[in-house]
Amino acid sequence: MDDNAQSGVTHSNIKKKSHNPTAVALTIGNGDDLTPRIAAAGRGKIAEQILQLAFANGVKVREDSALAEMLAKIELESPIPSEAFLAVAEIMSYVYKANNQPNPFDALLDISASATAIDDTPKED
Template sequence: MVEGSKPEQKTEPVSTPNAEQKAVAIKDSSQSGTMPRVVASGQGTFAEQILQIAWANGIRVREDADLVEVLSAIDIDSEIPIEAFAAVAEILAYVYRANAGQIPIDELKENNR
């Protein structure tokens, strides 16, 4: 999950959606041998809904305004373009390390919403 257009890191969901906020959800498909895909994308209230679903399901959320701009232009269920793959791979590696307990809790609190 990637989101952008928010200047500060927050640890809890915001109560009033920012009309400029964007969020994109990606699904790692590496086990099936395909590139990760965009599975949800939205702005404003839709972005807030994507984030709420992620938080409710314990999905890690990272803020990256530049990447969310690139990914939000991609059609739903489309593969991540090769140009964005390095940034997406970095986020997926972070999530794998976090899920394996290899990232200090303080860093998780800073980066996970």
């Protein structure tokens, strides 16, 4: 992973059913390509190792079972699927803010919030 890249981890830890966590590490590069990509993914002991490395290195971690399960199916180094983009943008936005760095994801999140706030009620004729 690029030392200057931003990263975060999302994971699932469903202890009630079984102790088989899923963890996915996300990264984005520097420069013009801000597409989040899958840096690492695993279940069980591999997920635990991903989480241990994240905590040991101060990487921000978010628990999100549905997102972790979806992203764990994606091939390593692949861009995230469009249906996960908003959730991942929120994670990466948090990472940038936590690291006191300019946040390229805020503009995307603002656009998304504006789009969902559009009034789509039927107009009377």
